[in-house]
Amino acid sequence: xxxxxDGLSVDGVHVWRGDRHVLKGVSLRxxxxxxxxxxxPNGTGKTTLLRVVCGLLRPEQGQVSWRGKSISSIRPEYxxxxxxxxxxxxxxxxxxxxxxxxxxxxxxxxxxxxxLRASLEQTGVAGCADLPARVLSAGQRRxxxxxxxxxxxxxxxxxxxxxxxxxxxxxxxxxxxxxxxIEGGGAALVTAHHTLQIxxxxxxxxxxx
Amino acid sequence: xxxxxxxxxxxxxxxELCLSFRRPDQxxxxxxxxxxxxxxxxxxxxxxxxxxxxMSPGVLWVAALLSSVLSLDALFKSDADDGTLEQLALxxxxxxLIVVAKTLAHWLVSGAALVVFSPLVGTALGIPPSAFGTMMxxxxxxxxxxxxxxxxxAGLTVGARRGNVLLSLIVLPLAxxxxxxxxxxxxxxxxxxxxxxxxxxxAALCVFACTLAPFAATAALRITLE
Numbered sequence: 001x002x003x004x005x006d007g008l009s010v011d012g013v014h015v016w017r018g019d020r021h022v023l024k025g026v027s028l029r030x031x032x033x034x035x036x037x038x039x040x041p042n043g044t045g046k047t048t049l050l051r052v053v054c055g056l057l058r059p060e061q062g063q064v065s066w067r068g069k070s071i072s073s074i075r076p077e078y079x080x081x082x083x084x085x086x087x088x089x090x091x092x093x094x095x096x097x098x099x100x101x102x103x104x105x106x107x108x109x110x111x112x113x114x115x116l117r118a119s120l121e122q123t124g125v126a127g128c129a130d131l132p133a134r135v136l137s138a139g140q141r142r143x144x145x146x147x148x149x150x151x152x153x154x155x156x157x158x159x160x161x162x163x164x165x166x167x168x169x170x171x172x173x174x175x176x177x178x179x180x181x182i183e184g185g186g187a188a189l190v191t192a193h194h195t196l197q198i199x200x201x202x203x204x205x206x207x208x209x
Numbered sequence: 210x211x212x213x214x215x216x217x218x219x220x221x222x223x224x225e226l227c228l229s230f231r232r233p234d235q236x237x238x239x240x241x242x243x244x245x246x247x248x249x250x251x252x253x254x255x256x257x258x259x260x261x262x263x264m265s266p267g268v269l270w271v272a273a274l275l276s277s278v279l280s281l282d283a284l285f286k287s288d289a290d291d292g293t294l295e296q297l298a299l300x301x302x303x304x305x306l307i308v309v310a311k312t313l314a315h316w317l318v319s320g321a322a323l324v325v326f327s328p329l330v331g332t333a334l335g336i337p338p339s340a341f342g343t344m345m346x347x348x349x350x351x352x353x354x355x356x357x358x359x360x361x362x363a364g365l366t367v368g369a370r371r372g373n374v375l376l377s378l379i380v381l382p383l384a385x386x387x388x389x390x391x392x393x394x395x396x397x398x399x400x401x402x403x404x405x406x407x408x409x410x411x412a413a414l415c416v417f418a419c420t421l422a423p424f425a426a427t428a429a430l431r432i433t434l435e
Contacts, residue, residue: 054299057435079301080211090292094231095224103224104293107217107300148296 007031013062038191040207046191083154089141093134097144105151119151138165157188217302225314243276247330265334266395281359282373305427312360320352343398350411351391357422364429
């Protein structure tokens with residue numbers, strides 16, 4: 001199969017979890033300026049697929065390539081290009097929102113505090129910057145996690161259920177951020193139960209049974 | 210712009226220290242355990258000072274090992290539970306660097322703190338001040354080695370329920386040489402004989418652990434991350 005020269009391609013990925021055959025030969029392509037919406041009922045392997053694409057989980061069969069090269073051969077370069085937001089917001093409860101961003105984004109690229117504050121402002125949680133993540137609501141944590149994705153300045157966004165816990169305004173904001181990312185030349189892989197209305201080029205992959 | 214390995218290492222150590230100091234209860238727990246266990250012995254053997262003095266190296270070292278193991282469980286588990294371990298694994302710095310930084314930061318707040326407070330415990334156990342130097346050096350080498358052994362164990366048990374019991378079962382048998390040479394060195398220092406032999410053994414074990422354990426711990430962690 002051909003690989004996408006400047007994007008992501010997944011070819012015939014099989015993953016077993018014990019006796020369960022979770023991913024049965026999944027293939028997909030995401031080019032720059034494209035969004036791929038992965039849908040399907042619970043337990044069909046959406047999160048597993050995203051973890052495979054991240055490189056956190058090695059598939060038993062198949063390959064994931066970034067810009068035409070297998071991700072295991074260009075791990076640092078690939079990790080620098082991606083931003084992953086898991087189902088959990090992945091924040092340390094004892095650190096403030098800003099510290100959480102500083103320690104997570106600071107490992108990826110040199111970043112100023114102002115930039116981090118700006119991304120918190122973009123997701124509407126600038127007021128929570130100096131509050132410990134413990135006291136934030138689930139929706140606010142989700143927004144802080146999204147601010148982390150923004151601050152990473154990555155080309156490829158891998159978002160697992162990014163709309164969970166968000167209110168209507170939050171969901172709209174999320175769609176706007178996704179649209180801006182796609183239109184700015186980025187690529188995104190998003191898992192979500194409901195239909196996405198992004199208004200940019202988007203495709204859908206259904207993992208249903 | 211990419212972040213250099215040294216800058217990333219500093220940032221992770223700072224993150225770990227910051228997290229430790231935000232939770233003083235967890236920080237102090239092993240230290241208080243160490244102080245209480247070691248001061249219980251003089252109370253129990255108050256009329257037999259010579260017996261206490263003979264037992265003190267063993268008591269000191271067993272308490273140090275147990276209190277270090279107590280804090281090892283949290284090394285990767287809290288990060289794995291809240292999902293930040295995945296973020297660390299994807300930060301582009303390589304998992305080995307993260308394991309090294311986290312383990313050294315853990316040793317700073319557990320092992321090194323134990324070393325600092327050991328003269329206090331030594332006094333309670335009747336260890337002469339002339340032996341404090343050797344005692345602290347041996348504890349420093351021993352706890353650092355133990356942190357590395359613990360990192361391998363913590364990496365393996367991060368996904369297991371009740372991992373802390375399993376962790377003790379994995380780490381404590383491996384820590385026996387540390388106990389033997391560490392208590393041996395302290396014992397020799399107390400009796401005024403040359404303690405250099407057991408100290409060399411401890412140093413060799415420490416170098417062995419520092420060079421090989423990071424890779425073993427990374428491999429263990431990678432398996433459990435999947």
